[in-house]
Amino acid sequence: MDRLVNLPPEPLKPEESQCCGQGCQFCVFDTYKQELLIWQRKCKELETCQLEKNTKMNPETYVDCVIESVEPVCPSVFLFHFKLPENHCMEFSASQHLIARESTSNSTISRPYTLISSPGLVKKFTVLIKLYDNGMMSNIIKRKWLTGKVVSWRGPIGQCDYKPNSYRNVLMIAAGTGITPLYQITKLIIDNPDDETRVFLLYGCRTYSEIIFQREFHQLQDYWNFKACYFLSDDENQDAETLKRHNEEIIYHKLDEETLKEMSVIKQSDSLRVYLCGSKAFDKKIIEYLTKIGIEKSSIITF
Numbered sequence: 466m467d468r469l470v471n472l473p474p475e476p477l478k479p480e481e482s483q484c485c486g487q488g489c490q491f492c493v494f495d496t497y498k499q500e501l502l503i504w505q506r507k508c509k510e511l512e513t514c515q516l517e518k519n520t521k522m523n524p525e526t527y528v529d530c531v532i533e534s535v536e537p538v539c540p541s542v543f544l545f546h547f548k549l550p551e552n553h554c555m556e557f558s559a560s561q562h563l564i565a566r567e568s569t570s571n572s573t574i575s576r577p578y579t580l581i582s583s584p585g586l587v588k589k590f591t592v593l594i595k596l597y598d599n600g601m602m603s604n605i606i607k608r609k610w611l612t613g614k615v616v617s618w619r620g621p622i623g624q625c626d627y628k629p630n631s632y633r634n635v636l637m638i639a640a641g642t643g644i645t646p647l648y649q650i651t652k653l654i655i656d657n658p659d660d661e662t663r664v665f666l667l668y669g670c671r672t673y674s675e676i677i678f679q680r681e682f683h684q685l686q687d688y689w690n691f692k693a694c695y696f697l698s699d700d701e702n703q704d705a706e707t708l709k710r711h712n713e714e715i716i717y718h719k720l721d722e723e724t725l726k727e728m729s730v731i732k733q734s735d736s737l738r739v740y741l742c743g744s745k746a747f748d749k750k751i752i753e754y755l756t757k758i759g760i761e762k763s764s765i766i767t768f
């Protein structure tokens with residue numbers, strides 16, 4: 466977040482030598498941690514107060530945002546980091562998206578993109594975009610979206626119905642860039658220490674290098690309530706075995722009915738919610754499998 470106001474000075478971290486290492490009840494490092502939390506809370510409060518004086522972005526009005534940087538993620542996929550204009554801010558929640566508008570020779574085109582930066586009240590945001598060879602917006606982005614370029618956005622749009630501790634298990638099923646809203650909801654669940662919901666991610670990609678958020682999902686695997694499994698549809702030689710960096714669970718075929726049927730989380734379907742996001746054809750096929758297995762359609766949320 467941009468530093469908008471004069472913030473109070475940060476607490477000084479004690480030197481290692483200031484701790485006697487005897488496990489004292491009131492260790493200098495415990496006091497420091499408390500001070501740091503108090504300081505961070507105060508900064509957030511001051512920044513929120515300042516941000517609320519700005520005009521909030523809304524779904525009806527386009528706002529010109531500047532590209533601060535562009536980062537490659539994997540083949541044809543890029544992160545675009547944007548900054549809102551001086552007097553604007555945006556408040557968004559997990560899985561919401563924005564609409565980008567661009568001009569062609571004699572008209573305009575608009576496309577939705579999911580926000581993948583941390584939700585809240587912000588002055589900056591990030592989207593992750595896959596560029597298709599024959600895509601209209603993709604071709605404009607390839608040519609024009611460089612650092613410093615101004616792009617018109619409106620939103621945020623969409624609402625996530627997720628409430629903490631409402632289900633025992635959440636099954637995330639994604640293909641390709643469909644992972645973007647599911648990544649946001651996964652983070653919302655795992656980052657909340659009071660939420661005891663277990664998250665199972667089944668993510669379909671063509672090859673190992675096309676798995677988006679690899680590193681982030683690897684870090685989430687340290688939590689007791691997150692597990693990921695990748696389905697690679699275009700890796701007959703199982704190259705992922707030599708490429709893989711994090712000892713991920715990889716299955717070398719498309720996600721199918723048999724695999725879903727065998728999952729223990731499916732067998733406990735009494736308290737299950739499914740979030741599904743891929744192409745239209747992918748979503749249709751997965752819904753077909755899930756309903757055949759006995760999952761209620763009302764438990765399946767698509768984007």
Ligand SMILES: Cc1cc2nc3c(=O)[nH]c(=O)nc-3n(C[C@H](O)[C@H](O)[C@H](O)COP(=O)(O)OP(=O)(O)OC[C@H]3O[C@@H](n4cnc5c(N)ncnc54)[C@H](O)[C@@H]3O)c2cc1C
Binds near residue numbers: 576579599602603604
């Ligand atoms: C709510 C919502 C959120 C979205 N969030 C994201 C996001 O975070 N990141 C992102 O990259 N995209 C996202 N999309 C898709 C995005 O809006 C565009 O559809 C996509 O970028 C293609 O636009 P285009 O103009 O380049 O292609 P178009 O000219 O619209 O399509 C041309 C061709 O591109 C290919 N294509 C287009 N879309 C897809 C697709 N989804 N899967 C496979 N092939 C496709 C097809 O071959 C298609 O025939 C989202 C879509 C929705 C509805």
